[in-house]
Amino acid sequence: MMNDTEPSVKEKYLQNGERIDDLQRNGLYIIQDPGEFCFGMDAVLLSGFAAAHAPASCNRILDLCTGGGIIPLLLAAKTKARHITGIEIQQKAAGRADRSVRMNGLSDKIDIINGDIKEAPELMKAASFDMVTVNPPYFRTGHGIINPTDSKTVSRHEVACTLDDVLSAAEYALKNGGVFCMVHKPQRLADVICGMRDHHIEPKALKTVHPRIGDDPSMILIEGRKGAGEEIRIEAPLVIYNDKDEYTEEMYTIYGY
Amino acid sequence: MMNDTEPSVKEKYLQNGERIDDLQRNGLYIIQDPGEFCFGMDAVLLSGFAAAHAPASCNRILDLCTGGGIIPLLLAAKTKARHITGIEIQQKAAGRADRSVRMNGLSDKIDIINGDIKEAPELMKAASFDMVTVNPPYFRTGHGIINPTDSKTVSRHEVACTLDDVLSAAEYALKNGGVFCMVHKPQRLADVICGMRDHHIEPKALKTVHPRIGDDPSMILIEGRKGAGEEIRIEAPLVIYNDKDEYTEEMYTIYGY
Numbered sequence: 463m464m465n466d467t468e469p470s471v472k473e474k475y476l477q478n479g480e481r482i483d484d485l486q487r488n489g490l491y492i493i494q495d496p497g498e499f500c501f502g503m504d505a506v507l508l509s510g511f512a513a514a515h516a517p518a519s520c521n522r523i524l525d526l527c528t529g530g531g532i533i534p535l536l537l538a539a540k541t542k543a544r545h546i547t548g549i550e551i552q553q554k555a556a557g558r559a560d561r562s563v564r565m566n567g568l569s570d571k572i573d574i575i576n577g578d579i580k581e582a583p584e585l586m587k588a589a590s591f592d593m594v595t596v597n598p599p600y601f602r603t604g605h606g607i608i609n610p611t612d613s614k615t616v617s618r619h620e621v622a623c624t625l626d627d628v629l630s631a632a633e634y635a636l637k638n639g640g641v642f643c644m645v646h647k648p649q650r651l652a653d654v655i656c657g658m659r660d661h662h663i664e665p666k667a668l669k670t671v672h673p674r675i676g677d678d679p680s681m682i683l684i685e686g687r688k689g690a691g692e693e694i695r696i697e698a699p700l701v702i703y704n705d706k707d708e709y710t711e712e713m714y715t716i717y718g719y
Numbered sequence: 720m721m722n723d724t725e726p727s728v729k730e731k732y733l734q735n736g737e738r739i740d741d742l743q744r745n746g747l748y749i750i751q752d753p754g755e756f757c758f759g760m761d762a763v764l765l766s767g768f769a770a771a772h773a774p775a776s777c778n779r780i781l782d783l784c785t786g787g788g789i790i791p792l793l794l795a796a797k798t799k800a801r802h803i804t805g806i807e808i809q810q811k812a813a814g815r816a817d818r819s820v821r822m823n824g825l826s827d828k829i830d831i832i833n834g835d836i837k838e839a840p841e842l843m844k845a846a847s848f849d850m851v852t853v854n855p856p857y858f859r860t861g862h863g864i865i866n867p868t869d870s871k872t873v874s875r876h877e878v879a880c881t882l883d884d885v886l887s888a889a890e891y892a893l894k895n896g897g898v899f900c901m902v903h904k905p906q907r908l909a910d911v912i913c914g915m916r917d918h919h920i921e922p923k924a925l926k927t928v929h930p931r932i933g934d935d936p937s938m939i940l941i942e943g944r945k946g947a948g949e950e951i952r953i954e955a956p957l958v959i960y961n962d963k964d965e966y967t968e969e970m971y972t973i974y975g976y
Contacts, residue, residue, distance in 0.1 A: 648953040652922045655912045665909045670953055675932065679953050696905040696927055696936050699956055 475565040480558065482565075485532075488539040493562045494530055498554065499617035501532040504645045504681055505597050507671060507700070509536035510717035511683040512595045512643040515667060516541050519592065524549070524635050526579050526596040526628055529617060531559030533595050534572045543593070549575040549585065551622050552613060579623055579631040586635060593641045594632040598625065600647045625650070625657050633661040636688040648679045655684075664690040669697040674705075732822040737815065739822075742789075745796040750819045751787060755811065756874035758789040761902045761938055762854050764928060764957070766793035767973050768940040769852045769900040772924060773798050776849065781806070781892050783836050783853040783885055786874060788816030790852050791829045800850070806832045806842065808879050809870055836880055836888040843892060850898045851889040855882065857904045882907070882914050890918040890945065899943040905936045912941075921947040926954040931962075 472482055472491060480495045494500045509532075516523075521544045525533040528548030537546055550556040556576035563572045577585050601619045603610075610621045625646075632642050642663045646654050648670065655665050663686040670679035679699065700717075704710050729739055729748060737752045751757045766789075773780075778801045782790040785805030794803055807813040813833035820829045834842050858876045860867075867878045882903075889899050899920045903911050905927065912922050920943035927936035936956065961967050 649950045651925065651951050651953060652912050652916060653949060655909050656916055659909060659913055668908065670927070670956075672955065676955050678955050682953070692910060693906045694908050696908060696939070698929065698933050698935050699927075 472565050475561040477561075485535065485539075487536065490535050490539060490566055491562070492530060492532060492535060493558045493565065495554070495558065498613040499529060501530060501597075503702075505529075505532045506536065507681065507683060507717055508595060508597050508643060508645040509533055509540055511645070511669060511685070512537060512593065512641075513540035514716065515641055515643055515685040516543070517592055517639075517641050520641075521545065522591045523547070523593045523595065524586070524591040526594060526631055527551075527598050527617075527623065528559055528574065529555050529597070531562050531572070531574060533597060534559070534574075535562060535566065535568070537595065538568055538571055544571070546572045547575060547586070547591075548572065549577055549579055549582075551576075551578050552616055554613065555617075580627050582631040582634045588634055589637045589640075591635045591640060592637060593643065594636050595643045596628055596632065597645050598628045599623065600650065625653055626660075629657050629661040629663065633663060633688065636663070638689045640688050642686040642688065644684050646682055646684065648682050651682060654682070658684075658686045663688050664692060665694045666690060667695045667697060669700055671700045671702065673701075674703050675701050729822050732818040734818075742792065742796075744793065747792050747796060747823055748819070749787060749789060749792060750815045750822065752811070752815065755870040756786060758787060758854075760959075762786075762789045763793065764938065764940060765852060765854050765900060765902040766790055766797055768902070768926060768942070769794060769850065769898075770797035771973065772898055772900055772942045773800070774849055774896075774898050777898075778802065779848045780804070780850045780852065781843070781848040781889075783851060783888055784808075784855050784874075784880065785816055785831065786812050786854075788819050788829070788831060790854060791816070791831075792819060792823065792825070794852065795825055795828055801828070803829045804832060804843070804848075805829065806834055806836055806839075808833075808835050809873055811870065812874075837884050839888040839891045845891055846894045846897075848892045848897060849894060850900065851893050852900045853885055853889065854902050855885045856880065857907065882910055883917075886914045886918040886920065890920060893920070893945040895946045897945050899945065901941050903939055903941065905939050908939060911939070915941075915943045920945050921949060922951045923947060924952045924954060926957055928957045928959065930959050932958050 482491050523543045523546045525548040528550045534546040534548040560574040599620050616622050665686045667685040669683040671681040672679045739748050780800045780803045782805045785807045791803040791805040817831040856877050873879050922943045924942040926940040928938040929936045
C-alpha cells in the first residue's frame with residue numbers, strides 16, 4: 463500500500479501552479495495556490511480558540527467558508543471530533559481542500575462540500591452539528607470592489623455571503639447548546655455580537671488579538687452557544703509578539719506556533 | 720468673602736457621619752458617607768475615558784446615576800464643558816452631590832437633579848446634551864436581592880433603573896451625533912452593545928480594563944455616538960498595575976492617578 467505522506471506521492475494531488483505547505487502539526491500538509499487566497503494567522507488562531515472552546519462531547523464540526531480546508535485539517539489534529547465537514551462556495555478552493563484531505567489520508571474524517579451556505583437546508587440536516595467554526599469574509603461590500611468574482615475578493619469581502627448569511631447557516635446547523643467559534647475584524651464587533659443574538663447564538667467568550675502589548679487588536683475571536691443564557695466572558699488578550707519580536711509563550715502553548 | 724476651599728469652611732457642608740475626601744485633582748474635594756455607596760476606580764476611569772472621547776465642542780454634559788457627584792466634579796476638571804448636569808434618584812446621595820458642588824464653588828457649572836432618569840422627558844429638554852456619561856448599577860436583579868431599598872443595593876443592582884432605562888434616557892437627552900460614555904462589567908458586553916444599538920447609539924470605541932497583564936478585564940469602557948454609522952474601534956487594553964504592583968504609566972498620564 464502506498465504511503466500518502468511521502469513527498470513524491472503527495473505531488474500527484476497537485477495541479478498547475480499549486481504548492482504543498484507543511485502545517486508543522488501532526489505531519490499535516492495543505493495544497494495552496496499562491497495566485498489565490500492563502501490562509502493566514504487568523505485561521506490558525508481560530509483553530510486554537512475553537513479547540514479550547516469545543517464542547518466536551520464534540521462529535522461533529524461544520525466549518526463554513528472553509529476555503530482551502532485549513533480549519534478542518536487543523537481541527538482534525540487539535541480536537542477529538544469524529545467528523546468534520548467543510549463547505550466552500552468557490553469550486554477551485556473546494557477542489558484544493560478536497561485534494562488536501564485525501565493527500566493527508568483524512569477522507570474518513572473530513573468531507574468537503576462545494577456549495578453555498580445560503581442553501582444549507584438543502585445540503586445538511588438541521589441541528590446536526592456540535593460546533594460550527596468560520597473564518598468569514600471580513601469586509602462589507604460597497605467600498606468600490608474592483609473585481610467581484612476574483613477569488614481573493616470573494617474570500618475577503620461579503621460578495622458571496624454576508625455576516626448574516628454565515629450566522630443563519632450556523633443557527634440552522636447547530637444543535638441547541640452547540641458552540642459557534644468565529645474570527646473577525648475588531649471593527650465588526652457590534653455587528654458580530656448583535657448578529658449572533660439575532661440568530662439565537664448567545665456570545666459567551668471574546669478574545670482580542672494584539673500584535674504587541676499596547677497595540678489595538680488586529681483580530682477578535684468570539685465564541686457563542688445556541689440558545690444559551692446571557693453573560694459573556696472577555697478573556698485576557700492574546701499578544702502575538704513579545705518585545706524581542708518573538709512569538710509570545712501563549713502563541714506557542716495554546717496556538718501551537 | 721469666605722474662601723470655601725479652606726478645610727474649616729468646608730466642614731459646614733458636612734452632615735452626620737460624612738467625611739471629606741481629597742480628589743487630588745484641581746483642588747477638588749467630595750463629601751462621602753462611609754456607610755453608603757462610595758465611588759470607586761470605575762468612576763475615575765470613566766471620567767478619564769469620557770474626557771478623552773469628548774466631542775470637540777462639548778458645551779453640555781449629562782451624568783446619569785450620578786450618585787455623590789463624582790463624575791460631574793471630575794469632568795469639570797478634565798473637560799472644557801460649560802455646564803454639567805448630574806441626576807440621581809436617591810435623595811441622600813443627591814443631597815451629598817449638591818453639597819459637594821457648593822463646597823467646591825462649582826454651583827455655576829454643575830447642577831444636581833434629584834430625580835428618576837425614567838422621567839427624563841419631564842426633567843430636561845430632548846436632544847440638548849453634547850455628551851452623556853454614566854456609571855450605572857451593574858448587576859441584574861433576581862439573583863436574590865436581600866434589601867432592595869438599601870443605598871448600596873440601588874447603586875450596584877438594577878433595582879431603580881435597568882440598562883435599558885439608562886440607554887433610553889441617554890437617547891432622549893443626546894443631540895444627534897452626541898457622545899455617550901459608560902463604564903460597565905465585562906459580562907454585560909453583549910447587553911451593552913445590543914442595547915446601545917436598540918437606542919440608536921452606535922458603539923464607536925471599546926476599552927477593556929485589566930488589573931494586570933494576562934488578567935481577564937474587570938471593567939469595560941465604551942463610547943457610542945447617537946445616529947452614527949457602524950464600525951467600532953477596540954482600543955489597546957488599559958492595564959492598572961505593572962509587575963511591581965505600581966500603577967502603570969497610562970494610569971498616571973491618561974487617568975490622572
